[in-house]
Amino acid sequence: MEFFKGLKKTLVGLLAGVTLFATTAAGLGNLTTVSAASLPANSDSSLNLDAKAAIAVDATTGQVMYSKNAQEALPVASMSKLLTTYLVLKAIHSGKLSWNDKITPDEASQKVSQNTTLSNVPLKADHSYTVKSLYEAMLIYSANGATMALAYKVGGSHQNFINMMRKQAKEFGINDASIYTANGLTNGEVGSAAYPGATKDDENKFSAQDMAIIAQKILTDYPEVLQTTSITKKEFNNGTDKTMMENWNWMLKGLAKAYTALPVDGLKTGTSDTAGACFVATVHKDGHRIITVILGAPHSSDTDLSRFEQTQKLMSYVYNGFTYKTIKAQSDYKQTLPVHNGKDLTTKVVTAKETHLWVKNTDTDAKVTASVSGKKSLYEKGGLQAPLKKGQTVGTYNLKLKGQELYFLDGANALKVPAQTKVAVDKANIFVIGWRALTGLFK
Numbered sequence: 001m002e003f004f005k006g007l008k009k010t011l012v013g014l015l016a017g018v019t020l021f022a023t024t025a026a027g028l029g030n031l032t033t034v035s036a037a038s039l040p041a042n043s044d045s046s047l048n049l050d051a052k053a054a055i056a057v058d059a060t061t062g063q064v065m066y067s068k069n070a071q072e073a074l075p076v077a078s079m080s081k082l083l084t085t086y087l088v089l090k091a092i093h094s095g096k097l098s099w100n101d102k103i104t105p106d107e108a109s110q111k112v113s114q115n116t117t118l119s120n121v122p123l124k125a126d127h128s129y130t131v132k133s134l135y136e137a138m139l140i141y142s143a144n145g146a147t148m149a150l151a152y153k154v155g156g157s158h159q160n161f162i163n164m165m166r167k168q169a170k171e172f173g174i175n176d177a178s179i180y181t182a183n184g185l186t187n188g189e190v191g192s193a194a195y196p197g198a199t200k201d202d203e204n205k206f207s208a209q210d211m212a213i214i215a216q217k218i219l220t221d222y223p224e225v226l227q228t229t230s231i232t233k234k235e236f237n238n239g240t241d242k243t244m245m246e247n248w249n250w251m252l253k254g255l256a257k258a259y260t261a262l263p264v265d266g267l268k269t270g271t272s273d274t275a276g277a278c279f280v281a282t283v284h285k286d287g288h289r290i291i292t293v294i295l296g297a298p299h300s301s302d303t304d305l306s307r308f309e310q311t312q313k314l315m316s317y318v319y320n321g322f323t324y325k326t327i328k329a330q331s332d333y334k335q336t337l338p339v340h341n342g343k344d345l346t347t348k349v350v351t352a353k354e355t356h357l358w359v360k361n362t363d364t365d366a367k368v369t370a371s372v373s374g375k376k377s378l379y380e381k382g383g384l385q386a387p388l389k390k391g392q393t394v395g396t397y398n399l400k401l402k403g404q405e406l407y408f409l410d411g412a413n414a415l416k417v418p419a420q421t422k423v424a425v426d427k428a429n430i431f432v433i434g435w436r437a438l439t440g441l442f443k
């Protein structure tokens with residue numbers, strides 16, 4: 001027995017070499033992550049959207065089905081409120097804020113709320129409002145003063161909240177945005193809440209891709225946001241009087257641009273002279289939810305319908321031009337990963353959960369192709385460290401479509417799905433390990 005213990009120690013390095021050879025044959029070259037991919041400038045010019053930029057994505061996977069100038073940062077006006085919304089909901093879920101907390105508006109927020117040329121519910125300096133009421137005013141009526149009051153409460157100061165927005169954007173992987181206000185007004189329009197060191201004309205800018213990322217994060221982390229963004233009309237209680245708030249999202253059921261075939265239930269509009277008419281929307285149809293973003297649609301008055309017409313055109317393009325392909329859990333694409341010191345030197349892997357891809361109707365015969373990359377933290381000496389349990393997550397499947405380029409919000413060009421072992425792999429005994437090392441000397 002002592003002989004074999006010594007043999008194990010002295011030949012472990014040689015064994016690593018043998019295992020590395022097996023690993024390479026089994027696909028160790030796929031360990032690196034998928035390289036980032038740029039979105040096409042215009043993925044389908046035949047759609048001819050009347051907007052400066054646009055994007056359509058799957059709300060779950062982030063697959064991009066359409067893009068037009070989607071990576072250029074542009075003014076987005078009140079669509080900025082979605083990032084503020086995320087931070088408010090984050091504070092609620094962390095326990096730092098509750099819906100029934102009362103807020104007495106600070107001077108800057110109260111003053112902006114009195115500006116009748118902007119979308120607002122007038123806030124009183126001597127009255128307190130619940131977080132829930134200000135939150136509803138922000139999302140339903142795009143109330144600018146109410147948004148600032150919420151931001152002040154969450155951040156402790158207007159400047160600090162903007163810093164929080166910038167930090168959150170970077171955590172989302174957004175590095176091209178310009179952020180100065182919580183509500184999307186220019187820096188000069190928020191009065192004493194202006195961000196220091198910036199000019200009065202500085203304004204928030206995000207790309208269409210950025211806005212889709214923010215929308216996807218909200219829908220994933222805080223899906224209850226749709227309970228509010230789907231409200232068409234509600235009264236705002238201001239103590240002695242009330243303000244009727246009508247949703248600016250006219251694609252909601254019962255409003256001017258509602259379309260039965262597209263049951264839109266959120267998210268946010270944005271309008272200004274520099275931004276034009278903007279709209280980030282979401283719709284759940286036939287069991288599948290998508291997000292669309294329109295930036296810079298024509299704008300000449302508050303009654304413009306262009307952004308909704310462009311949104312309808314884009315949503316219809318996705319649902320009519322693509323087929324939804326389900327990839328079931330436990331799908332086996334004949335992929336293996338190397339195993340170190342296992343009874344078997346490789347293990348078969350399958351998809352750990354159900355997922356999906358949108359396939360162009362012109363490519364309905366497109367087949368799914370797959371590669372797999374191992375989870376680096378589980379690797380030792382060039383392979384997954386045995387023993388391995390059945391159903392253990394050991395890596396990532398990278399799924400593509402033969403004949404169709406894929407793009408995702410995170411920059412990947414493949415759909416990433418957790419990969420798990422198809423069967424258990426026991427650890428080899430010391431005799432097998434020693435024998436492999438010994439026979440490896442003669443190969």
